[in-house]
Amino acid sequence: MSKNICFIDGLEGILKYRDVDINDLIDLPYDAVSYLLIQGELPGEKELAEYSARLRAEREINREVMDVIRMCNFNIDAMEALRTVVSFISQFDPDLNDSSQEGNMRKAIRLIAMLPTIVAAYYRTANGKEPVPPDPSLSHGANFLYMIRGSRPDPLEAEVMEKDFILSAEHELNASTFSSRVTASTLSDLYSAVVSGLCTLKGPLHGGARAEVMTMLEEIGSPENAEKFVLEKIEKREKIMGFGHRVYKTYDPRGTIFKQLSMRLAEVKEDMHWYETAEAIENTVVRELVEKRGKLIYPNVDFYSGVIYKYMEIPPQLATSIFAIGRVSGWIAHCFEQYEKKKIIRPRAFMLDEC
Numbered sequence: 001m002s003k004n005i006c007f008i009d010g011l012e013g014i015l016k017y018r019d020v021d022i023n024d025l026i027d028l029p030y031d032a033v034s035y036l037l038i039q040g041e042l043p044g045e046k047e048l049a050e051y052s053a054r055l056r057a058e059r060e061i062n063r064e065v066m067d068v069i070r071m072c073n074f075n076i077d078a079m080e081a082l083r084t085v086v087s088f089i090s091q092f093d094p095d096l097n098d099s100s101q102e103g104n105m106r107k108a109i110r111l112i113a114m115l116p117t118i119v120a121a122y123y124r125t126a127n128g129k130e131p132v133p134p135d136p137s138l139s140h141g142a143n144f145l146y147m148i149r150g151s152r153p154d155p156l157e158a159e160v161m162e163k164d165f166i167l168s169a170e171h172e173l174n175a176s177t178f179s180s181r182v183t184a185s186t187l188s189d190l191y192s193a194v195v196s197g198l199c200t201l202k203g204p205l206h207g208g209a210r211a212e213v214m215t216m217l218e219e220i221g222s223p224e225n226a227e228k229f230v231l232e233k234i235e236k237r238e239k240i241m242g243f244g245h246r247v248y249k250t251y252d253p254r255g256t257i258f259k260q261l262s263m264r265l266a267e268v269k270e271d272m273h274w275y276e277t278a279e280a281i282e283n284t285v286v287r288e289l290v291e292k293r294g295k296l297i298y299p300n301v302d303f304y305s306g307v308i309y310k311y312m313e314i315p316p317q318l319a320t321s322i323f324a325i326g327r328v329s330g331w332i333a334h335c336f337e338q339y340e341k342k343k344i345i346r347p348r349a350f351m352l353d354e355c
């Protein structure tokens with residue numbers, strides 16, 4: 001197995017999963033990228049067909065899970081419902097306490113397969129609609145949109161959803177992956193490790209920024225208002241959501257791809273409004289923070305992904321849970337690596353001074 005699950009060059013803006021550049025992965029199915037992260041190499045045709053078939057066979061959720069989804073408060077963000085339900089479903093997994101490689105792989109497949117179903121079932125129930133059962137003939141991305149909307153997405157939207165899951169899938173030791181790995185390092189089960197990841201991804205300084213970007217776009221409303229909004233934020237020393245990164249000191253390579261995707265959606269939908277509003281925000285941030293103040297603050301993965309959700313009519317309440325649906329493969333890859341080490345992660349308190 002290749003050594004690095006992920007490689008980031010934060011100065012050059014390079015991102016690789018298992019030594020493969022993100023730009024060479026983006027046109028693959030999400031299932032192939034998930035396989036790459038977890039198994040360490042790209043699947044051949046036969047391996048991909050088997051892996052996809054296993055994922056598609058595990059998408060359904062049972063009646064007890066639906067009961068818990070119905071009991072969730074319908075005003076909460078889908079991420080909170082997802083966190084609650086992932087914790088609840090572990091009891092139905094016959095492999096919960098089987099820590100063999102095979103047992104962990106079966107749990108991994110179920111988690112990756114069921115997360116979209118849980119999010120979509122919660123979303124529809126919260127909006128007074130009947131849940132839509134998964135369609136095993138559809139890809140991970142197309143099936144998710146189908147379960148949310150009740151109708152099959154057009155090919156471009158299905159493609160964008162797959163690419164979103166790929167771009168969200170992995171990012172080395174980000175905060176949520178670190179949380180998952182710490183949990184796995186105690187040899188706790190995979191569900192617990194994924195719950196840890198979910199809890200950490202939720203915060204607005206991490207995966208929660210995507211929803212904040214959407215709210216910001218709404219608040220700004222049109223390209224003409226963007227400059228004033230950004231200048232006021234800077235004046236008040238407030239952060240602009242979807243910008244800045246602990247590792248990237250240049251454009252986030254995922255941001256570049258998300259920007260191209262949002263441009264494609266804007267053109268196909270003949271509606272440049274959200275794209276132009278986002279670009280006006282970006283131009284002002286770069287002019288004010290990078291060019292005038294020398295701060296290396298560029299759009300991160302959460303900025304233009306928020307823009308594509310506007311075009312796909314995905315509400316902010318779903319944004320972070322969609323991130324989680326993609327990221328779960330990365331969390332699992334890291335947990336498997338950690339299980340092999342059989343070593344607890346226990347930093348000393350002084351190391352936090354660096355954070």
Ligand SMILES: CC(=O)SCCNC(=O)CCNC(=O)[C@H](O)C(C)(C)COP(=O)(O)OP(=O)(O)OC[C@H]1O[C@@H](n2cnc3c(N)ncnc32)[C@H](O)[C@@H]1OP(=O)(O)O
Binds near residue numbers: 246
């Ligand atoms: C999937 C992800 O997790 S991607 C990140 C998603 N999060 C966001 O988009 C939230 C907004 N961004 C941020 O809060 C930060 O840039 C982080 C958390 C992503 C990275 O944080 P750090 O590397 O610790 O940078 P830190 O917060 O210390 O900022 C360094 C400087 O840049 C400024 N800065 C950083 N991000 C921003 C921003 N988005 N807007 C304005 N200023 C910013 C800070 O105010 C600080 O300025 P100072 O030196 O004058 O005090």
Ligand SMILES: O=C([O-])CC(=O)C(=O)O
Binds near residue numbers: 172173174246247300
């Ligand atoms: O790497 C990080 O710190 C945050 C990030 O971009 C991610 O988790 O995708």
